[in-house]
Amino acid sequence: MARTLNPQSHAVKRDAFVDVGQRLIQTKGYEAFTVQDVLDELDASKGAFYHYFGSKADLLEAVVERMADAVEITWADPMSRPGLSARERLEAVFALTAQWKNARRELVLGVLDAWMSDHNAIVRDKLRALVASRMTTLLTAILRQGVADGDFSVTDPEASAHVIVGLVQTVQERAGELFVARQDGRIEKAEVSRTFEAFAEAFERIVGLSPHTVRFVDPQTIDLWFS
Numbered sequence: 080m081a082r083t084l085n086p087q088s089h090a091v092k093r094d095a096f097v098d099v100g101q102r103l104i105q106t107k108g109y110e111a112f113t114v115q116d117v118l119d120e121l122d123a124s125k126g127a128f129y130h131y132f133g134s135k136a137d138l139l140e141a142v143v144e145r146m147a148d149a150v151e152i153t154w155a156d157p158m159s160r161p162g163l164s165a166r167e168r169l170e171a172v173f174a175l176t177a178q179w180k181n182a183r184r185e186l187v188l189g190v191l192d193a194w195m196s197d198h199n200a201i202v203r204d205k206l207r208a209l210v211a212s213r214m215t216t217l218l219t220a221i222l223r224q225g226v227a228d229g230d231f232s233v234t235d236p237e238a239s240a241h242v243i244v245g246l247v248q249t250v251q252e253r254a255g256e257l258f259v260a261r262q263d264g265r266i267e268k269a270e271v272s273r274t275f276e277a278f279a280e281a282f283e284r285i286v287g288l289s290p291h292t293v294r295f296v297d298p299q300t301i302d303l304w305f306s
Contacts, residue, residue, distance in 0.1 A: 091123040093131040097145055100138040105186040109139060109193035136202045139193055143206050150179050151213055165225030166293055173295045181303055191255050207248060214244045232287030250278045261305045271305045
């Protein structure tokens with residue numbers, strides 16, 4: 080027998096819940112709003128919400144996945160543009176990612192607050208795996224080009240991509256910690272710059288580039304987030 084769908088459950092589409100969740104994360108912060116706040120904004124029932132999401136954390140996951148989708152779209156241009164070297168593609172991908180986040184600072188801060196919360200550890204691990212999968216595919220393609228062009232010296236681009244993704248995620252998490260420390264006045268901006276410089280140095284060593292060959296974070300981005 081065909082399954083009968085509950086019209087009330089489908090009166091509000093999933094994207095509408097994600098829209099409101101994203102807006103509330105940006106304006107109130109993840110910890111400050113409740114599922115009832117979401118329902119009130121949409122005049123929706125709990126049944127409609129729980130048809131799509133098992134919890135508020137699932138809504139957070141959907142918001143971050145949407146953000147990841149949007150960032151990934153920005154990568155299409157440098158990855159498809161002819162004539163770019165592997166290093167140029169890599170720098171463009173990181174620059175476009177930073178630009179996207181810079182333009183949505185309040186949303187990113189709201190997600191960062193939720194990301195760093197201990198009770199969101201399960202969601203954090205799931206999203207870390209999601210981002211790792213997307214970045215590994217991207218970096219593998221870039222490393223393969225670099226090896227083919229003679230610019231990179233890795234022996235296994237896919238395995239090296241996994242190593243670099245782990246490095247990127249570590250740096251991103253450290254950057255979040257440094258942001259909080261900087262807001263509290265516990266560190267100087269120079270420490271942040273050293274963190275990103277160390278990341279660039281580690282990447283250069285992994286792929287066999289000379290020191291100071293690549294730049295992953297521009298000074299303007301560091302100023303925006305850490306001044």
